[in-house]
Structures are given as structure tokens and as C-alpha cells.
Amino acid sequence: MRQIVLDTETTGLDPLQGDRIIEVAAVELVNLLPTGATFHRLVHPERDIPAEATRVHGFTNADLEGKPRFAEIVQDLLAFLGDAPIIAHNAPFDFGFLDAELLRCGLPPLDRARMVDSLALAKQRYPGMPNSLDALCRRLGVDNSMRTAHNAILDCRLLAQVYLELMGGKQPGFELAATLAAGGAAVAAGEAVEWTPLPIPVPEESAAAHRAFLAAKVKDALWLKPPFAEGQG
Template identity: 45%
Template sequence: MREIILDTETTGLDCNLGDRITEIGCVEVVDCIPTGRTFHTYVNPQRDVPEIVTKITGLTAEFLADKPLFEDVAEKFCAFVGDAVIVAHNAPFDAGFVNMELTRLGRDTYPNQRFKDTVRIAREKFPGAHASLDALCKRFNISLETRDKHGALVDALLLAEVYLELNGGRTRALDLAGDGGNAGAKVAFPARPQRPSPLASRIREDERAAHIAFLETLGGELIWKKLG
């Protein structure tokens, strides 16, 4: 299944009080495995960036002044997302800002059911434990060397690794049942036609004799002897 890992950086915490998006980062995953396709852009918020936000993201109004407006990147962003499920850490936050920007342009917004919240998933999986992105990276031994500041694409890439671990890690790629790691699922092997004639034995007579001699040294009633 194709999903999009999304992270946004903004000028503040409330999309209903004039805060705007300053950066968008997306990572495409299929069956929880990153495909290598990403989408990233800075966005001119057309307003100031508070100093406290700059300390977190490193973004300033001066840096963003010549960056595209959201209306200039909306088409490419929506095309990249397509009809995929959107995965975000504290999804209501990112969903609120993305939908606010889409609403300003008169575009269709993303319904709540299109979003998966990794904070909620982590809290259900690890009750009582810290569920921040940093905490989850440390839990899963994911390196944070690239994260000196909060950056949308950097955080989306880290979240992609966390999301994979929350869904069973890379071993889920070996899930023969194709159930996505669901507990209790049974492995289903396809029926194979019987050979018209059995394959000839490739055991040499000297090997067979050596094996029989070895079994004699074990003594007792051995299952190998009963099976001939």
C-alpha cells in the first residue's frame, strides 16, 4: 500500500490564528518501505517568523522571503500525495495546517480518515512511554545526527524509519502471508502439483554406508532406522 509520510514546519502552533506553513517534507513509502521518492519545499508564509520558532527550525522571514507561496507549490504537493494515506506525527497538527492552506486557495481538503497519527500508534504500542519523534528514534536506535534543527524533510525521513519500526521493522518484508505483520495471521502456501515421478537420490552408496555406521554408534531404537 502506498502512503505518504508528511511533516510541516510553521510560523506557530495555531492555524486558526494566522500561523502559516514555512516548509513541507514528504516521503513516499510502499508497504512501509521508503521508495526513495520525496517532495520538499520551503514556503513563503507572507508574515513574520517569531524568534522562538527560528530557534527551533532555523528558518527566518528573510530566508523565506524569496521562496514560493503555497499557491505556487500546491499543485505539485497534491499530485505527489495523490490518493495515498497521509502519515504524520501528531497528525491533527499537520492536517490542520495543510487543510487551512488548501481552503485559502479554494481547493478540496483532506478528510480526517486520510490521516494516520504515529503519536497515537506509539502510545497504543508503548503505553506510558514518551511518544515524541526523538524518543521513538532513540527507542528504535535510529540516528539523530542529521537533526540539529527541526526540518520538514529530515523529520519526515526519520518518521519513515519510525513508522516502519512501529509496523514490525524490516522483517515485515518477509511476511509471506502478506498480512502486514498482523498477529495470529496464518502463512498461506500455494498448492503445487505433484511431480510425475520422484527425483532420483543423489546420495552415494559410500555416504549411505557411512551414515548407517554412524547410526549404529548411537544405539537404541532410532527413528531413522524405522523410516528405513
């Protein structure tokens, strides 16, 4: 199960008013866990960055001098996204900006069926509570101490951890979990369950040293008396 966690930083809040993407980052998940594959680009917005936006993410016009335009990175971004579901916190915001940039490039918008809004998921799980990324990190025990400003790649990595917790805190598909679940269901139904013992071989030298240690340290030990001692060698 491949998914992509995505985040953008922008010059403002409304792409319809000419605000542009200045940073885009994505982290690949397989079975809810990061694979280590990432996409991260700074983008020249082809316009000035307002001071109030700089106070949020820290980027200035000078920081983006010489960076590629969105049209220059769009094919690499789309290749990384593939056809996987895209997870974002307040996803309509990021999708709106990406769609505006794709339109400028003469490309179709992203399929909304791919959109997974982690903010909506958090509101369902914690109704009436603060559900910003920082609030969720604190609530779910995700270390966000390095997050002193908005940063797309860092936010993606934090959101990947938050999303795992929102989805139950465990990776799906573990065979052991499935086996235990099946065994538990069989026991509950009164069926016999056959378990295969997996003994751990102990070298005789180690076993003898252990027996000697117990004999010296523990007097009159119950497990050395019948019936517990039966079969011990």
C-alpha cells in the same frame, strides 16, 4: 500499498491565529519502505516568523525571501499526495495547517479518513512513555544524530523508519515469509509438507581441495566414518 509520510514546519502553533506553513515535505512509501520519491518545498509565509519559532526550526524571514507562496506549490503537493493515506507525527497539527492553507486557495480540506497519526500509534504501543520523534528514534534504534533542529524532509525520513518499526519492523508481502508461515501451519496441523530441495552445485576441483584441507587439518573426523561418509564422493 502506497502511503505518504508528511511533515510541516510553521511560523507558530495555531493556524486559526494566522500562523502559516514555511516548509512542507513528503516521502513516498510502498509496502512500508521508502521508494526514493520525495516532495520538499520552502514556502514564503507572507508574514513574519517569530523568534521563538526560529529557535525551533532555524528558519528566519531572510531564509524565505523569494520562495514561492503556498498557492504556487499547492497543485504539485496535491499531485504528489494523490489519494494515498498520509502519515504524520501528531497528524492533526499538520492536517490543520494544510487545511487552512487549502482554504485560502479555495480548495477542499484533506479527507480525515486518510490521516494516519504515528503519535497515536506510538502511545498505544508505549503508553505512559515519551513518544516524541526523538524519543522513538532512541527507543527503536533509528539514528537521529543529524537532527539538530526541526527539518521537515529529515523528519519525514526518520519517521518513515520509525513507522516501519511501529508496524512490526518488516515489509509485508514477502513470498518467503508467506510460504514459511503456510508450511509451519501445515506442520502444526499434522499435515505432510513437501519441500523442494535446492542443492548448491560444487565444482569437483573445489570439493577435492576441501577434502584435502580437511584430511590435513582434522584427524580421525567423525563425518568421514560410516554412516556419515556414505554417499560421499
